[in-house]
Amino acid sequence: MNFDPDTKVLVQGIVEPLGSVHAALMKEYGTNIVAGVSPGYGGQEVHGIPVFDLVEQAIPVMGAIDTSIIFVPPYELLDAALEAIAAGIRQIIIVTTGIPPLDMVQLVRQAEATDTLVVGPNCPGIIVPGKIMLGTHPGHLYLPGSVGIISCTGTLTYEIAYELTQAGIGQSIVVGIGSDAIVGSSFSQWLQMLDEDEHTEAIVIVGETGGNGAEETAAHYIAEAIDKPAIAYLAGQHTPQEKRRGHAATLIASKLSVKEGLTETDDWGAERKIQAFKQHKIPLADRPSTLIKLVKKALSARKK
């Protein structure tokens, strides 16, 4: 994990509409965006950022690059990410959405083989308030502090950070891991990293009761391996939902013709996620205002 303010950052797909907008916003926040890449646009500039045709062209000019943030269209994502890995970049944040899952399988294989951290796809990325913003977080909602947030949602991540900020509780790091079926880094991976991060005193998990997210796994992982206080907020606890299949591999269960057989319990997926946190006595909020209270409680308990 290398998110110092001087970490060198590249934007792939910088001439894409979103890439251009967010490159400017990141730069404005103070992120050290040293180069952009968009094939065919080499030699141009976007918001004063030099554009190259290929990632590997930027490196002799700019030196080793730590992180790439990718905004290319979905069918070009796998190639762009592999290009970044081949050029030696070991932190990749994928904002792009709509990526074929089998492309992600290939990317995850290569990331594992090269020890590359992949965040996303379909995610707002990472922000270390006051220091660096890598993705699409609206920087003005955040406040430097000691609470780490790991979220699999999009704008709800901003909402939670904003409510913490309004309550005077700053954040050490906020990461949106993405909400697609296959994501590059998991709740558990980030829990581990935040547990080791010296600036983080408490960890907030933001998830949903439905969806593909691995909130349940996160609950078990917290109980097993995390020393710092962790608090969860799951959206959807009061909104009626259809009964879901109870198999761990949701994607499997929802598609097989024999899915009935995969059912272990008949309750909601929601209920199982909620139970996982309750079982391990991990504080679980059902609305943002409750979350704030629980976080405050955890932080003051830690200070004693």
Add this chain to the structure above:
Amino acid sequence: MNFDPDTKVLVQGIVEPLGSVHAALMKEYGTNIVAGVSPGYGGQEVHGIPVFDLVEQAIPVMGAIDTSIIFVPPYELLDAALEAIAAGIRQIIIVTTGIPPLDMVQLVRQAEATDTLVVGPNCPGIIVPGKIMLGTHPGHLYLPGSVGIISCTGTLTYEIAYELTQAGIGQSIVVGIGSDAIVGSSFSQWLQMLDEDEHTEAIVIVGETGGNGAEETAAHYIAEAIDKPAIAYLAGQHTPQEKRRGHAATLIASKLSVKEGLTETDDWGAERKIQAFKQHKIPLADRPSTLIKLVKKALSARKK
């Protein structure tokens, strides 16, 4: 390199005609063939060797396996080799011939990623005279001793070993690396291993003046990195051959429409190979009887 007599050996394709014949011959030579694999034949025995359906089934029964010798048909080779690697086997000898080159590219990639030694394809394998035979070498032609042979030919390898044996010169290890365009391990790789092998006092390179072989590269490698005396024999030095293209990547030069441009010199490929050895003052024989003399000379010089 692990070729002790107690090394555990597996034969893939043991029910194939060649596999069955050579499994028996290897066993007779004293090789510790612990299992054979041929899908659909699990539970049977071939020459008293138990047969399994899958490599990974043999391991819990027989313990970790060091080497697999593969005799499956060419289009099944890649799968068989990947199966062996996935089961943790790190030495693979491929006797099979007629393997599509792109299958070898895939295999070489996986072998590199897993640090697996691949010998062949289209090769007679390895023999450590008096100790172990892994492949198709006719054991009765060999004599234990201190000369290592690395050859890219087939029956000519037997011929050279036989002539050394008849002259009373024993062999420490004889390896046929195979004569296909893409081979799993090269002259250079084996030169390195034999240079480090405590039982080897001199190294013989057996090649051809034509063909795909990397004899020229071997000559340069010997000059750069090998301390032990090395002697080469190239077949074909007196047989008229057509003029060949002088580019290192023979396979490229022989196919491109612009190959004329790739020609660096206009002489035979043969002449360039011969020159490489002469340039580095590596003794080069033009007939087996000369080779014997040169080996004797090298051995006696070493004893002084």
Add this chain to the structure above:
Amino acid sequence: MDLLEYQAKELFREMDIPVLPSQRIDRPTDLKGLKIPYPVVLKSQVRAGGRGKAGGVKFVENTIDAVAAAQTIFHLPIVGEYPEVLLAEAKYNADREFYLAVVLDASARRPILLGSKIGGIDAEAVMEQMQLVVVDGEFSPFYARRLALKMGLEGNLIQAVSDILEKMYQLFVQRDLDLVEINPLGVSATGEVMALDGKVTANDDAIARHPDLVKLVTKTSNRPKMNASIAQSSRMTEEKAAEGDFPMLTLHPARDGNIGVLCNGAGLLLTTLDLIYLAGGKPASFLNIGEAILQAWTPTVLCDRLERGLELITRDKNVEVLLINLHCHATAGDRMAVVIAEYWQKRASKARLPNDFKMILRLVSSEFSRAQESLKDCPVTIVENLEQAIHQTMGLVKSKA
């Protein structure tokens, strides 16, 4: 996107996965030109499960019976879905039946092979024998043999079944599928195998790069029914339009409520709905106009989606109070406010909104004060705090009661 059985079998045929001779039947009279000898099986081509038990599969011995059976099946809905076509297929005498599938495992983040020595419609029995192999690295046929052995197969059946699995895997990868399933795989007394029924699910994100697949699925027009429940909707709100660049907007009607909710982002929508339920309110319809971060969504696109979203949600006449909850960043909040102001003026002037229709805009944006300015002539309440927005919404609902 689930393919129909006959479409799945067209793909099987392409991959040399053995299937029975069959013929697509568009209307009962097609059976007079049947080229398959009797006895024949007629099968309703629907995406829903359980067609066998529901009477959607019939064995027939001659043309007269076949036409009558086809008429019956065409008029028999399976879980609410009428078939547009039937499949007439030769009969097969299976000695045994297996289950095989290739699917993506989200937690392993790898494709997996599934197999059971028991196939067919008794899901519990199938599951009891279910075996699984994760395809860790690049696929190679030994993964398929590994599954065949875990299934307990022996002798020639190992190769026969792993050959089928290999072709299923190739199909899965070549066409970017979510699922390839054969259930049952018939095994004859002599050890021959035959895909008797098949299911193929295309991936919505990947299908656009497979024109042949698009062509195959657009041959028939019946589409899977939309599931209105939010558990699904949090993922299904946006469904790729076949020809457009952007996900379609889909309205999700709830029951008995009178509050409309429009958000950008599924999680934000869920939180907003939670808070409404907690305050005693009842939603009528809800709509997610999309995460701000969606690929290629320029401010213009999100403004356009907001406008279309407003139109869509105000069509629901049960919506008396509309709560719009937006986080605006790259898309400046004031531009969104202008869209709302313009929409309000246009609709209100044309009397296309009821007089007592109320709107609350909860907006998080650095342009909040400019947004306020844009909305000053509209009867739209604008607030920044979420709990306050809920409070005001509930106040408006109660004032109407």
Add this chain to the structure above:
Amino acid sequence: MDLLEYQAKELFREMDIPVLPSQRIDRPTDLKGLKIPYPVVLKSQVRAGGRGKAGGVKFVENTIDAVAAAQTIFHLPIVGEYPEVLLAEAKYNADREFYLAVVLDASARRPILLGSKIGGIDAEAVMEQMQLVVVDGEFSPFYARRLALKMGLEGNLIQAVSDILEKMYQLFVQRDLDLVEINPLGVSATGEVMALDGKVTANDDAIARHPDLVKLVTKTSNRPKMNASIAQSSRMTEEKAAEGDFPMLTLHPARDGNIGVLCNGAGLLLTTLDLIYLAGGKPASFLNIGEAILQAWTPTVLCDRLERGLELITRDKNVEVLLINLHCHATAGDRMAVVIAEYWQKRASKARLPNDFKMILRLVSSEFSRAQESLKDCPVTIVENLEQAIHQTMGLVKSKA
């Protein structure tokens, strides 16, 4: 196996690599039904290079000229090869011409991409600008862009050229090819690209698993000429028979000699020939019946190949002395000796071998004495030592002189 230009272009079309409208011409009169508007280029479909300079490519403006030009080209051999078909193709005005290729690099043990900003027939100029990219890992399009940039391309041409390279690579891998080459790739003034000429080489070991490729290349019957030189022959002695299981035997006639040489193994054959030349002998014909280790070569197969090999080499009437040099291991040496004895008796009794025809068998086998026994009634000299075998062979040659 080299494909003809029009076959290569069929594959290009399949991969959506842009090619010009073209038509295959089997006889000059086909040009009367030409569907491409004039002016048209007529190209001799031969595997040999240099057809342009040799007059095998002609521009024509109308049917009369076209028929005449076709007649000329059909009767014009290119490096000894007559075309069986011509290709009639639309004319293209290229602003620039590039060179692109995908080929396997044996030393890197990886496929490589080759590209030059100069294409066409001036090989030296093409080579001067040649750039190379090794495809280390799984292919991804960035490898193609890497080459385009090394070639010095800018702007839209980067994507246009790397798109073509990506498709060439896919073709290369999907069909297991040895080479895919486009030379020249025409680039129009507006930056459009067009494959003007193409070369595709199928891999002899892999082609059997690509039935469509087998079908494509067996459409025409003209085959590459056999190169009689041993430099090629050490690899070309065995050529896969299209329908058989085992490589075919091919006899390689030398010049002016009177010694036949038959060995098992190419290296052994080379050594044997070297020793004959060193002793002042001259080979007439030589034959490699195959390495003992060839896949699935049971003793029976090798015996059969020896028998067929004997028949083949004794057809060369220049062969007065035949030296057979065999290493026998899995295939017991005595069984090979029996084959030789039987062959000798059969042929000699039918007077199909000249009276003074001599045979030397050099045999390395643990069954040497049994082999000796089998040959005791034949006038075949059997020895174990190679130099001695050469010595005896030379003695027999000299005794005949």
